[in-house]
Amino acid sequence: MNLEVNLAGMKMKNPITVASGTFGYGREFAEYIDLNKLGGIVTKGTSLKLKDGNKPPRVCETASGMLNAIGLQNPGVEYFMNYDLPWLRKFDTNIIVNACGNSIDEYVELSKILNTLDIDAVELNLSCPNVKAGCMAFGTSYEGVKEVTTQVRKALTSKPLIVKLTPNVTDITQPAKGAEDAGADGVSLINTLLAMKIDIDKQRPVLANNTGGLSGPAIKPVAVRMVYQVAQAVKIPILGLGGIVTGDDVIEFMLAGATAVSIGTGNFIAPDTSIKAIEGVEKYMKKHNIENLSDIIGKVQMN
Amino acid sequence: MPFNVKCKLVKKEFLKDDICKMTILAPEIAKSAKPGQFLEIRVVDNIEPLLRRPISIYNVDKDKDEVEFIFQIKGNGTELLSKRREGELLDIMGPLGYGTFKFDGYKNIAIIGGGIGIFPLYELSKRAKNAGVNSSIYIGFRNKDLVMLEDEFKKVCDELILTTDDGSYAKKGFAINFLKEDAKQNKPDCIYACGPLPMLKAVQAFAKEENIPCQISLEERMACGIGVCLGCAVKYVGNDNVNYKHVCKNGPVFNATEVEI
Ligand SMILES: Cc1cc2nc3c(=O)[nH]c(=O)nc-3n(C[C@H](O)[C@H](O)[C@H](O)COP(=O)(O)OP(=O)(O)OC[C@H]3O[C@@H](n4cnc5c(N)ncnc54)[C@H](O)[C@@H]3O)c2cc1C
Ligand SMILES: Cc1cc2nc3c(=O)[nH]c(=O)nc-3n(C[C@H](O)[C@H](O)[C@H](O)COP(=O)(O)O)c2cc1C
Ligand code: FES
Numbered sequence: 001m002n003l004e005v006n007l008a009g010m011k012m013k014n015p016i017t018v019a020s021g022t023f024g025y026g027r028e029f030a031e032y033i034d035l036n037k038l039g040g041i042v043t044k045g046t047s048l049k050l051k052d053g054n055k056p057p058r059v060c061e062t063a064s065g066m067l068n069a070i071g072l073q074n075p076g077v078e079y080f081m082n083y084d085l086p087w088l089r090k091f092d093t094n095i096i097v098n099a100c101g102n103s104i105d106e107y108v109e110l111s112k113i114l115n116t117l118d119i120d121a122v123e124l125n126l127s128c129p130n131v132k133a134g135c136m137a138f139g140t141s142y143e144g145v146k147e148v149t150t151q152v153r154k155a156l157t158s159k160p161l162i163v164k165l166t167p168n169v170t171d172i173t174q175p176a177k178g179a180e181d182a183g184a185d186g187v188s189l190i191n192t193l194l195a196m197k198i199d200i201d202k203q204r205p206v207l208a209n210n211t212g213g214l215s216g217p218a219i220k221p222v223a224v225r226m227v228y229q230v231a232q233a234v235k236i237p238i239l240g241l242g243g244i245v246t247g248d249d250v251i252e253f254m255l256a257g258a259t260a261v262s263i264g265t266g267n268f269i270a271p272d273t274s275i276k277a278i279e280g281v282e283k284y285m286k287k288h289n290i291e292n293l294s295d296i297i298g299k300v301q302m303n
Numbered sequence: 304m305p306f307n308v309k310c311k312l313v314k315k316e317f318l319k320d321d322i323c324k325m326t327i328l329a330p331e332i333a334k335s336a337k338p339g340q341f342l343e344i345r346v347v348d349n350i351e352p353l354l355r356r357p358i359s360i361y362n363v364d365k366d367k368d369e370v371e372f373i374f375q376i377k378g379n380g381t382e383l384l385s386k387r388r389e390g391e392l393l394d395i396m397g398p399l400g401y402g403t404f405k406f407d408g409y410k411n412i413a414i415i416g417g418g419i420g421i422f423p424l425y426e427l428s429k430r431a432k433n434a435g436v437n438s439s440i441y442i443g444f445r446n447k448d449l450v451m452l453e454d455e456f457k458k459v460c461d462e463l464i465l466t467t468d469d470g471s472y473a474k475k476g477f478a479i480n481f482l483k484e485d486a487k488q489n490k491p492d493c494i495y496a497c498g499p500l501p502m503l504k505a506v507q508a509f510a511k512e513e514n515i516p517c518q519i520s521l522e523e524r525m526a527c528g529i530g531v532c533l534g535c536a537v538k539y540v541g542n543d544n545v546n547y548k549h550v551c552k553n554g555p556v557f558n559a560t561e562v563e564i
Contacts, residue, residue, distance in 0.1 A: 059535075
């Protein structure tokens with residue numbers, strides 16, 4: 001049985017990675033699981049300089065999901081490269097850095113640094129709904145995505161570039177094409193859906209930020225649909241995510257057109273969700289007599 | 304070192320209609336748990352409700368490998384948890400939190416708790432007592448009907464001061480006022496607090512005024528419980544170069560001077 005896939009030039013022992021913002025920089029999870037088993041680790045969204053993030057409450061639970069408005073709190077790229085990266089490199093897995101910024105200049109500066117690091121790919125976050133400037137502002141249109149990606153591509157010459165897309169758009173294929181036309185090696189989708197929860201006793205939103213991003217099993221059907229649509233629209237490979245918990249979920253995304261996947265909120269259900277998902281995929285392959293997992297990518301047959 | 308383990312529910316009892324006490328068999332957790340730490344409990348083995356529920360460790364019995372926790376039935380999650388049966392296996396992560404209650408070097412301490420905030424104070428009180436530390440415990444409830452664990456706390460301190468806001472049982476008034484009064488005569492080396500926010504704020508202010516070291520246990524909404532989602536932020540005003548710390552990892556116990564609540 002062969003679970004290997006190749007995502008945007010990155011060889012992976014299996015298609016299962018953990019999603020940005022749900023796994024920190026790996027240290028906490030290493031107390032519970034063997035990081036060597038993962039196809040890859042996508043780091044917490046990392047910016048040029050340290051970011052404080054939003055006021056609490058920053059998270060709340062919803063039906064089969066949760067909202068977050070973390071505000072991209074992170075220690076900055078310098079801290080990451082000095083403290084986390086050397087530690088992460090001890091593991092036999094791909095390290096993908098989720099990069100975010102508030103302006104094109106910031107994205108470019110950050111990309112220049114990332115270009116020199118011992119990392120396997122960059123996931124460009126153009127899709128965070130929780131910070132005022134930047135991120136999603138660029139991510140919602142063909143032109144916006146193309147513009148940032150073009151500039152970043154010039155700075156990031158030696159690493160695969162994966163552009164992460166927001167689902168908060170009318171037509172997801174537009175930003176996807178923007179990324180492809182600007183020379184991205186892949187796209188990842190979806191980020192969280194802009195949402196809100198109201199505390200009916202206080203008659204105000206639960207999150208201090210008022211709105212936040214919805215993630216978890218609740219968004220999976222939306223994500224599967226979007227992965228399918230993007231797979232029809234672009235040729236570059238897709239890193240699919242949104243609500244994945246089990247091996248069956250992974251297979252569903254791959255059939256829809258994802259080459260690899262990320263597990264995000266699922267990691268909060270249990271620290272070994274990602275490991276169980278790999279086992280689930282193996283079980284499916286056995287049951288359906290699949291020798292090479294990559295054979296099923298995009299193989300859904302529409303009615 | 305935290306673990307994710309399936310723990311047998313050996314005993315369940317209700318202290319009140321809505322207050323449930325559970326005893327679990329958890330050798331790994333019992334061996335390493337420190338006072339103030341908490342558990343992340345999956346209330347049912349399902350994806351709904353999605354998130355685990357944070358519940359403090361109430362008591363640890365190292366000889367029996369048992370851990371006890373007590374919770375109030377608040378919403379759907381704690382309701383489902385209260386319906387679990389003895390003999391079932393609970394999926395639990397713990398012991399969690401690197402910020403714990405510490406009493407090394409203190410000879411004379413004051414412990415104050417309000418309502419359901421008293422639960423994490425028991426293991427602290429017990430260990431302090433065993434270590435020969437002199438302690439006064441102040442616990443406050445709104446009224447007589449809500450009073451619980453009086454005998455248990457009595458056994459683990461030198462003096463228990465129990466109050467009700469309306470005077471329907473024991474001393475009338477807020478526990479903090481009795482603590483303030485006593486501290487005038489006999490200044491404690493440290494104050495430990497857990498309870499509703501107004502109480503914590505009052506304790507924090509008093510400790511600052513009197514320049515008494517103070518450790519407070521905080522709550523915040525959590526997703527991961529282990530420091531990766533950065534959800535459970537608390538405003539930090541101490542010497543480290545950050546503006547937020549996280550209740551699940553850096554806490555739940557903080558030095559009162561280092562956090563803004
Ligand atoms: C470190 C820590 C220790 C705690 N220890 C205890 C304890 O020993 N005994 C006890 O009775 N309670 C304790 N709590 C509070 C307890 O976690 C909540 O009452 C419980 O999560 C409510 O869940 P629910 O599904 O019944 O309520 P719901 O209101 O339906 O919960 C909805 C969501 O909000 C979250 N939530 C609701 N109230 C709180 C709260 N006060 N703090 C954090 N998250 C909350 C829930 O976890 C859940 O994700 C503790 C909280 C924290 C953070
Ligand atoms: C607490 C939290 C923090 C997140 N932080 C980031 C981030 O820093 N950068 C990013 O691109 N996505 C971030 N995300 C989005 C996830 O990576 C993912 O796209 C989304 O949650 C959907 O996947 P899921 O349903 O499996 O969680 C975050 C999500 C959560 C729940
Ligand atoms: S709950 Fe995730 S960081 Fe504290």
